[in-house]
Every structure is written in C-alpha cells, then in structure tokens.
Amino acid sequence: MTAPTPGPAPRVGVLGAGVMGSGIAQVTALAGCPTTCVDPDPDARARGAELVVSGRFGLDRAVERGRITRTDADAAVARLAFADDLAAAAAADIVIEAVPERLDLKIRVFRDLDHLAPAATILASNTSGFPIQAIAAATDRPELVIGWHWASPAPVMRMAEIVRTPVTADATVEAVTALARRCDKNPIVVNDTDTSWGFVANRVYFAMIREAQRVVAEGVASREDVDQLMVDCFRWPAGPFGMVRGAGSGWS
Numbered sequence: 001m002t003a004p005t006p007g008p009a010p011r012v013g014v015l016g017a018g019v020m021g022s023g024i025a026q027v028t029a030l031a032g033c034p035t036t037c038v039d040p041d042p043d044a045r046a047r048g049a050e051l052v053v054s055g056r057f058g059l060d061r062a063v064e065r066g067r068i069t070r071t072d073a074d075a076a077v078a079r080l081a082f083a084d085d086l087a088a089a090a091a092a093d094i095v096i097e098a099v100p101e102r103l104d105l106k107i108r109v110f111r112d113l114d115h116l117a118p119a120a121t122i123l124a125s126n127t128s129g130f131p132i133q134a135i136a137a138a139t140d141r142p143e144l145v146i147g148w149h150w151a152s153p154a155p156v157m158r159m160a161e162i163v164r165t166p167v168t169a170d171a172t173v174e175a176v177t178a179l180a181r182r183c184d185k186n187p188i189v190v191n192d193t194d195t196s197w198g199f200v201a202n203r204v205y206f207a208m209i210r211e212a213q214r215v216v217a218e219g220v221a222s223r224e225d226v227d228q229l230m231v232d233c234f235r236w237p238a239g240p241f242g243m244v245r246g247a248g249s250g251w252s
C-alpha cells in the first residue's frame, strides 16, 4: 500500500455483497473508511464476509504475504459491517452500487437510494457498461451520480475507471478520485456516452474477445492455442478465453 491519504476517511456504503461488492467493501474498510455492505440475500452476506477474511484475495492472505499487518487486517474487519437494509448503506458519504448488471434493477436501486441517502451523498455505480446518465436520471441529484468501474478481483486490481456524465459535478469527481487514491487505486476519469455499452476498458476488451471468437469460429486455431499465443506474445496473465473464465469466477 502507498502512504495513507490525508483528511478524514469518508463513510462508505456498498450495495451487493457478491464478487465485486465484497471485494470493494474490503478495500474501502482497509483504506480506513467505516463501511457498510448491504445485500438482501443472507447467503451472499455470509459468503461475502468469509471472502473478505479468508478468501483468495482476502485479508488473511494479504497478512500472510506481508502486504498488510495483522493490526491493519483486524482494524479493517472492525470497520466493516454487513447488513440487509438499504438504509444502512445509504447513511454514508459515498455509496458504491454493485448489484447485478440489469439496468432496471440499477435504476430502481438508485431511485430508492436517492430517497434514503442524505442530500450530499454521492452515488457511484460499478456498472460494467450501462450509461451512467441513464442511472443518474432516476435520481433528483444527477450532479452527485458517477460511475466507478472496478476490475476483478477488487482488492488486487488497481483500475478505477471513473465515469462522469455531462452533469456530474467537479466536486463529485474530486471526491471519488480522492477515495480511489485512498484505496490505492489509479483513477482515470473518462466521459460517459449513451450510445454504446461499456466505457473504455470493456469496449477495448470486448473488441479483442470478439476477434478471438472469430478466429476460433473460422477454424484458424483452438481456444487454448489462441490463449497461449496471446500470453506468449504480450505477456498477458491469461489469454482472451481465460480472461472471460476468470472474470466470471472472480479469479477464485
């Protein structure tokens, strides 16, 4: 971890305790933010809490690897609560939504959050690619709505693709990039668009996946050989098909 960011740590709410939400909550708690992670599914909450402590990318493993101290890990666990009530996550300075990738669900969740959260609370979505302006339009605070696209596994990957709409306030962008830096991520601010699915990382990634699928469909090479060629050629950690498998499983 880099040196801690000065200033008070914001209170963070995370929606969804799945692959992404539990990892995001782990990161913000470790960064010093009191964090509440909400999921209506008790099994998801139990699994998420277990991943944070003893998962492959969890706190225990980070201690074993010497990346953090046992004191850091224990303090992060003490800062992190799991709950079933949306209001518990809404009572925060910044809420990060990581519910399943369905636009109708995200719109409903943002509408509810808008009613429950204090007027100054920033609402961020970890959508993989829905236009942030479509989500912001569900609220009466579009200037406080922003995209914060994380990569999996959240505790490891440094990507923070920060997506601003034409009406996102500069102060919102500043607060979220500051939190991303506090979390030891590398924030890059990009512009939202309502004409395509995906921001930068996923548009480029899926163009590569589409071409890899065409190569296989044309009988040029097998999936395994495409993967091996790309690893050998570009030193990628996995080939295109391996990346799709890894992203789907949280690299577990």
Ligand SMILES: NC(=O)c1ccc[n+]([C@@H]2O[C@H](COP(=O)([O-])OP(=O)(O)OC[C@H]3O[C@@H](n4cnc5c(N)ncnc54)[C@H](O)[C@@H]3O)[C@@H](O)[C@H]2O)c1
Binding pocket: 015, 016, 017, 018, 019, 020, 021, 038, 039, 040, 041, 044, 097, 098, 099, 100, 101, 102, 109, 126, 127, 128, 129, 149, 150, 151, 152, 247, 248, 250
């Ligand atoms: N998995 C990835 O590699 C990845 C990477 C970047 C972004 N994303 C995005 O992150 C989001 C979450 O993906 P995931 O892979 O963690 O999904 P997931 O299915 O693992 O977890 C989603 C969780 O949200 C919970 N949930 C459903 N409705 C809810 C509600 N109203 N309030 C709170 N929680 C609710 C579910 O019970 C589930 O536990 C999606 O938008 C996805 O596109 C995923």
